[in-house]
Amino acid sequence: MTGSVLFDPLLPWPLIAALGVALAAGIALALWRGLSGWPLRALAGLAILAALSGPVYQVENREPLSDIVLLLEDRSASQQLADRAATTSQAAEDLAAHLTARPNTEVRRIPIPDGADNSGTQAMTALAEALAEEPRGRIAGAILLSDGRIHDTDRAPDLPAPLHLLHTGRETDWDRRLTITNAPAFAILGEEVTMTLTVTDDGAAPEGVTTVPLDISIDGEEPRRFNVPLGRDIDLPLTLPHGGRNVLQFTTPEAPGELTDRNNTALVQINGVRDRLSVLLVSGEPHAGGRTWRNLLKSDSSVDLVHFTILRPPAKQDGVPVRELSLIAFPTRELFLEKIDDFDLIIFDRYKRRGILPSLYLDNVRAYVEQGGAVLFAAGPDFASADSLYRTPIQSIVPARPTARVIEQRYRPAVTDLGQRHPVTAGLEREFDGEWGRWMRQIDVEQTSGDMVMTGQDDRPLLVLDRVGEGRVALLASDHAWLWNRGYEGGGPQLELLRRLAHWMMKEPELEEEALWAEATGQKMRIIRRSLSDTVGPVIITTPSGDTVERDLDEVSPGRFETLFDGPEIGLYRLENGDQTAVIGLGPAAPVEFEHTIASATPLHPMLERTGGGAMALEDGLPRIRDVRAGRPASGRGWIGLTPRNAFETLSVTQTPLLPVWAVLALIAALTVGGWLREGRR
Structure with missing residues (x-):
């Protein structure tokens, strides 16, 4: 129990102070006038002021509370290296036993797992959450068992102890790590991309090592080995071999004695894209559909279009002087012999034999x-004539x-059952709201x-796609696709169809009809298989x-099979x-837990200095525990x-007035009457 004198004033303190000033003025007046009873009157006034201040004697019944020590155990991935996990577990048990044996002390053990989404060791977050659950007035200190590599120092709480x-860590620990910087997410095919790679030894590394081996593998193929300098930035130029996702793996072999090889490998995934797609469009004659092809290809900023329309074949004799023609000569030799391999796609739009392209040029097409090019035939009535391109090489x-x-x-054009599975035409119905408009002409x-x-018409072939050698060929047996673009009978998905068709022919990876790929989200992947077959294994x-x-694949839409898989480990999956x-x-x-594996107190230095704590190595043994005053x-x-908090819980409070009311009134009356009588006798 503890007792103390408190005041519970009957009037506000400013008013009591004003009454005190008035009392002092009255006493001064009595002295000036020479009144003999002024001491008794002054005592009566002071008794009145004391009564108004409400003095009471308070007695508290208190129960002391124990101090709380927070013991944080780092169980993140970097703590599983070497014997750190066992060392931490044993030290936690011994510390908990020592602290529990101290008088008036409780221990709160707090495990710290790996942070979500590669966020590393979230020790300060765990400490802040623990503080929020305990009274701050009882926290005597916090002890962190860790390698010191925490990743949320910006969330350090205001610790009252x-x-x-x-x-x-141990003095003999060392580790070799590989890091890659400025790796791009996209790169242009055919152009070099430069990445910066560094192999570094940390800690008590062996001396005399100047170079280390480095293995480089693309898409899981057999790696190539190089020797690279140790501890220096290396600019590594690479050229992507194909479009779409390229998976590059860099590995330096594990050295004897290093802590871990988890940071000896780096995976970089770069999407290969074409810089420009070169297209040659040859129109046999002007017609309404020719503008459709031109507008489609010109609307794509990544397409370089060369377009020729045959307006005046060589055999035509109309008497117009050549110097008055505002046209250029068709550079057939340059386009079809010298530079044909520069084009990604050649489109023959209603073209027929007119004596412009000899058989040698067409055989070159x-x-x-066959060597990997792509040709699209947009057929008109000319394709069914005696001058058809079909009757050439x-x-x-x-x-x-x-x-x-x-x-x-x-x-009305329709997609076949096979077309429902082919990426060029799959889902076209969803791309256009409403019934497709009809076309007027078809080449049988x-x-x-x-x-x-x-x-x-009558289920006759309208769009046929084929692979020839290394290249691709498409035949569209109608020249009326432009009716959809004009909105005839509601129109149709003309632009989407022609865009997919052109991109399939130019071998864009997302339009391959037979393909296997995966999309990763954290440690989970969605495996996707596209096929023209009804079933896949x-x-x-x-x-x-x-x-x-x-894993079995389930068909989620025609030609598309999927499954989900949770990867049990980080790395390259085939x-x-x-x-x-x-x-x-x-x-x-590079998992953040393995970016730096050598134990260090550097990340925690600011908080250790602010709270007065220290850092010690467990390999030197457990430290002694003392009580220290705050500050x-x-x-x-x-x-x-540890700082003892001397916290307590108040069970009950009793307040008793210092003097009964009747005694105060009697005292005031006696002093007042005494002063009056003394002045009267005089």
Whole structure:
């Protein structure tokens, strides 16, 4: 129990002070006039002021509360290296036992796991949450068992007691790490991209090492080995081999004695894109559909278009002098012999034999396709005539044979069952709200190869796609696609169809009909298989450690199969389904927990200094624990300090007036009457 005198005034303190001033003035007046009873009257006034201030004697019944010590145990990934986990666990048990044995002390053990989304060790966040659950007036100190590599120092709370770090590092620890900076997310095919790579040794590394081996692998292929200098930035120029995602893996082999090889590998995923797509558009004659092709290709800023329209064939004799023609000569030799390989796509729009392109040039177009080029035939009535391009050396690469019949009837284009699975035409119905408008003309052809993805009148082939050698060929057996663009009978998805068609022919990865790839979100991947087949087998997943897992694929839409897979580890995964293969990297290129693995108190120095705590190595043994006053240094050679809080809980409070009311009134009356009587006798 504790007792103290308190005041509970009956009037506001300013008013009591004013009454005190008035009392002093009255006493001064009595002295000036020489009144003999002034001392008794002064005492009566003071008794009145004392009564108005309400003095009471308060007695509290208190129960002392124990001090709380926060013991934080770092269980993040970097704490699993070497013997750190066992050292931390044993030290936590011993410290908890020592602290519990201290009088008036409680221990709160707080585990610190890995932070979500590669955020590292969130020790200060855990400390702040623990403080929020405990009364600050009882916190005597906090002890952190960790390697000191925390990643949320900006969230350090205002700790009312010392913070100490007991780190798990050893003087002999060393580690080799590989880091990559300025790795781009995109790169242009055919152009060099430069990344900066550094291999560094930290800690007590072996002396005399100047170079280290470096393995570089692209898309999981056999790596190539180089020797690179140690501890220096290396500018590494690379040229991507293909469009789409390129997975690059850089690895330096594990050296004997280093802490871990988890930071010896870096994965970089770069999307290869084309800088410019070069297209040659040859129109046999002006017509309404020619503008459609031109507008489509010109609207794409990544397309370089060369467009020629044959207005005056060489055999035409109209008497117009050549010098009055505002046209240029068709550079056939330059385009079809010298520079044909510079084009990604050649489009023949209603072109027929007119004596401009000799058979040698057309045979060169055939070779261009077989070697990886792409040709699109937009057929008109000329394709069914005796001057058709089909009746040239190009015939061997055209996927359909004309019957010499031109169908001049209304029909509505339709996507075939196969077309529902092909990326060029899959989902076209969803791209356009409403029923498609009809076309007026179709060239009757008989399919000889390839895939028929759209049909027209009486289910005759309308759009046929084929692969020839390394290249691609498409035949659109109508010149009335422009009717959709004009909105005839509501129009249709003309621009989307032609865009997909052109990009499929230019081998854009997202439009491959047979493809396997994966999309990663953290440690989870969505595996996607696109195929023209009705069924596909299970996908075989090879983990970074070499284990294999099979997963069945479910068809989520025509031609698209998917499954989800949670990767058990960080690194490069290989996927295989039939003849399709892919690779993907899961997890960060350099996990933050392994960017720096050598134990250090540097990240915590500001907070240790602010709270008066210290940092010590557990390999030197557990420190002694002392009590220190608040504001005093709380660490020294072989010891750490805790600040006793002397907290208590008040169970009850009793207040008693110093004098009863009747006694106060009697005292005031006696003094007043005494002063009056003394003055009266005089």
